[in-house]
Amino acid sequence: MTATLPTTAGRAPRHEVDPVLEITDLSIEYQAEKVVRAVDHVSLTLGRGEVLGLAGESGCGKSTLAYGINRLLKTPAVVTGGSVMFHSREGHTIDVRALEGDDLRFFRWEKISMVFQGAMNSLNPVKKVRDQLEDVFTTHRPDLGKKVRRERCGELLERVGVDRNRLNAYPHELSGGMRQRVMIAMAMALDPQVMIMDEPTTALDVVVQREILREITRLRSELGFAVVFITHDLPLLLEISDRIAVMREGRIVELAEALTLYTQPQHDYTKTLLGSFPSLTGERGGFVRDTGSTHAEEIR
Amino acid sequence: MRFVLQKLGFYAVALWAAVTLDFLIPRLMPGNPVDQLVSKLAQKGQVTPETRRAIELLLGADLDQPLWQQYLGFWGQIARGDLGRSVAYFPASVSDMIGQTLPWTLGLIGLSTIISFLLGVGLGTFAGWKRGSWVDNLIPSLTMLQSVPYFWLALILLYVFGLILGVSPLNGGYDPWNTFPGWNWAFIQSVIYYGTLPAITIVVSSVGGWMLGMRNMMVSTLSEDYILTAEAKGIHPRRIMRAYAARNAVLPSVAGFAISLGFVVAGSIVAEVVFSYPGIGNMLLQAVNSNDYALMQGIFLVITLSVLGANLLVDLLYGVIDPRTRARS
Numbered sequence: 186m187t188a189t190l191p192t193t194a195g196r197a198p199r200h201e202v203d204p205v206l207e208i209t210d211l212s213i214e215y216q217a218e219k220v221v222r223a224v225d226h227v228s229l230t231l232g233r234g235e236v237l238g239l240a241g242e243s244g245c246g247k248s249t250l251a252y253g254i255n256r257l258l259k260t261p262a263v264v265t266g267g268s269v270m271f272h273s274r275e276g277h278t279i280d281v282r283a284l285e286g287d288d289l290r291f292f293r294w295e296k297i298s299m300v301f302q303g304a305m306n307s308l309n310p311v312k313k314v315r316d317q318l319e320d321v322f323t324t325h326r327p328d329l330g331k332k333v334r335r336e337r338c339g340e341l342l343e344r345v346g347v348d349r350n351r352l353n354a355y356p357h358e359l360s361g362g363m364r365q366r367v368m369i370a371m372a373m374a375l376d377p378q379v380m381i382m383d384e385p386t387t388a389l390d391v392v393v394q395r396e397i398l399r400e401i402t403r404l405r406s407e408l409g410f411a412v413v414f415i416t417h418d419l420p421l422l423l424e425i426s427d428r429i430a431v432m433r434e435g436r437i438v439e440l441a442e443a444l445t446l447y448t449q450p451q452h453d454y455t456k457t458l459l460g461s462f463p464s465l466t467g468e469r470g471g472f473v474r475d476t477g478s479t480h481a482e483e484i485r
Numbered sequence: 486m487r488f489v490l491q492k493l494g495f496y497a498v499a500l501w502a503a504v505t506l507d508f509l510i511p512r513l514m515p516g517n518p519v520d521q522l523v524s525k526l527a528q529k530g531q532v533t534p535e536t537r538r539a540i541e542l543l544l545g546a547d548l549d550q551p552l553w554q555q556y557l558g559f560w561g562q563i564a565r566g567d568l569g570r571s572v573a574y575f576p577a578s579v580s581d582m583i584g585q586t587l588p589w590t591l592g593l594i595g596l597s598t599i600i601s602f603l604l605g606v607g608l609g610t611f612a613g614w615k616r617g618s619w620v621d622n623l624i625p626s627l628t629m630l631q632s633v634p635y636f637w638l639a640l641i642l643l644y645v646f647g648l649i650l651g652v653s654p655l656n657g658g659y660d661p662w663n664t665f666p667g668w669n670w671a672f673i674q675s676v677i678y679y680g681t682l683p684a685i686t687i688v689v690s691s692v693g694g695w696m697l698g699m700r701n702m703m704v705s706t707l708s709e710d711y712i713l714t715a716e717a718k719g720i721h722p723r724r725i726m727r728a729y730a731a732r733n734a735v736l737p738s739v740a741g742f743a744i745s746l747g748f749v750v751a752g753s754i755v756a757e758v759v760f761s762y763p764g765i766g767n768m769l770l771q772a773v774n775s776n777d778y779a780l781m782q783g784i785f786l787v788i789t790l791s792v793l794g795a796n797l798l799v800d801l802l803y804g805v806i807d808p809r810t811r812a813r814s
Contacts, residue, residue, distance in 0.1 A: 257713065257716060289719075290721065291719060293716075294717060299717045301710055301717075306709060308711055309711040309715070310808075311806070312728075312729075313808075324719055357808075371718075
């Protein structure tokens with residue numbers, strides 16, 4: 186599908202020259218009593234260090250796609266076809282769908298880390314922030330000494346602008362923004378090559394949201410990981426993404442550079458989405474709310 | 486530290502209130518229990534003035550003293566461990582009788598409560614983790630065993646294992662003919678032999694509840710976001726089960742465990758009567774049957790203390806295992 190979509194000509198785009206993640210024809214079904222195809226033959230290529238926005242209304246399958254990439258889906262969700270290829274920066278290619286057991290476990294977070302929708306609930310309420318951060322190292326870097334581990338955790342927190350002392354705090358002692366920062370710190374712990382962010386700022390107010398986004402943008406330019414940023418907030422994506430994929434009913438209806446998508450949307454749905462956000466300067470009441478019905482069920 | 490002191494303070498007040506009620510209630514009762522007891526004692530033999538005095542002191546019938554002095558005296562007695570003399574087991578003192586029976590109860594009921602809790606929580610963890618497995622399918626039959634009246638279940642098991650199969654003794658806590666109480670192997674062996682069937686009946690009749698509760702908490706904890714995060718982090722499934730899911734799911738069970746620990750002393754009556762076990766529950770029944778007020782009062786005091794003590798212990802423990810409950814200063 187990517188091939189048919191317009192990209193700005195000129196120099197070859199990053200995702201074609203040096204892809205880090207290639208998703209081809211991925212299909213995911215919820216095999217409940219009524220089978221729901223939540224992701225329908227989706228193909229996506231993520232360039233190294235690229236920010237790819239994934240936009241779409243609730244229930245369009247964007248979270249399911251994200252979980253499908255990292256093999257986090259639970260029954261009744263089943264990946265029915267397609268492939269997910271990960272091209273490591275060390276030069277080898279990993280077929281994510283073929284990973285099993287410990288291989289899959291070590292692949293997760295090491296290569297692709299995630300920041301989840303409900304950051305408020307992503308931290309275990311009865312474990313200290315330190316223990317939850319250290320868990321990553323004890324799992325993936327078992328030979329790391331205790332002192333080094335502690336030091337790393339402190340550095341990670343400071344990198345996202347949270348005081349080192351907060352390591353000893355419990356999640357309920359942190360504000361929502363701080364918790365999300367802790368989650369981002371945790372996602373960066375192993376220097377992953379891809380970070381999937383599933384609506385990481387949805388539960389936060391706009392001021393904190395802005396700070397977090399700035400943090401993510403800064404960290405990405407420092408560390409060079411690629412980001413799949415999932416949200417229903419298209420204007421936000423326009424601002425931070427290199428390319429944006431618009432998803433609807435499990436299909437990617439349009440994929441283009443952010444600017445192209447904004448200025449020359451091709452698909453009607455994209456136009457509707459863009460039109461459904463009020464503009465500061467336009468005429469009063471001039472946007473459409475009716476986006477039509479969806480058959481994909483509400484997912485996660 | 487502040488949290489601990491607050492809790493200790495609260496329990497000190499609760500203890501004071503309980504003991505004061507223990508002191509006041511006999512005084513508020515109509516009639517004179519001293520005469521009743523003395524006439525009862527007189528049937529068995531001569532009543533010494535010392536006994537009468539002890540009963541008077543304990544029940545507050547000593548009208549020469551003002552109430553506050555009696556109250557202080559009562560506290561002094563408790564502090565010295567002097568709870569008066571038993572009527573039913575005359576001339577043994579109440580504290581001696583309690584000292585004799587309490588270890589049996591703590592050993593049998595306490596141990597089987599702990600075993601039942603650990604077993605139930607362990608099985609429940611697995612049942613919740615692997616839903617639909619054989620462990621999960623065990624739950625309906627175990628909860629059915631719990632809904633069966635305990636005395637009936639115990640009698641049936643006693644009948645089958647004690648009488649028909651003959652693999653278990655019919656009553657008592659140890660073999661009084663061939664062994665002598667003390668720290669010798671023969672006695673300990675005999676205690677284990679005699680205690681196994683009662684313990685099994687208690688565990689069988691209570692394990693289902695623990696298991697069901699733990700299993701359901703596991704299921705709801707497993708759908709929490711932090712479990713998904715832990716999975717995405719690549720943490721070993723066994724570690725997720727223990728450190729993330731079971732760790733959080735066990736919290737309500739711990740609170741329930743506190744309550745049942747507190748009632749180990751009080752709730753042992755049926756089990757001990759069915760198996761004629763020499764514990765405190767059996768003794769309480771004897772005390773009630775023979776109107777032994779002093780003994781009853783002593784046992785109630787022990788029950789109060791054990792309920793308070795178990796609750797304090799778990800309150801403090803809960804503060805450790807669930808940081809959210811710690812009061813912020």
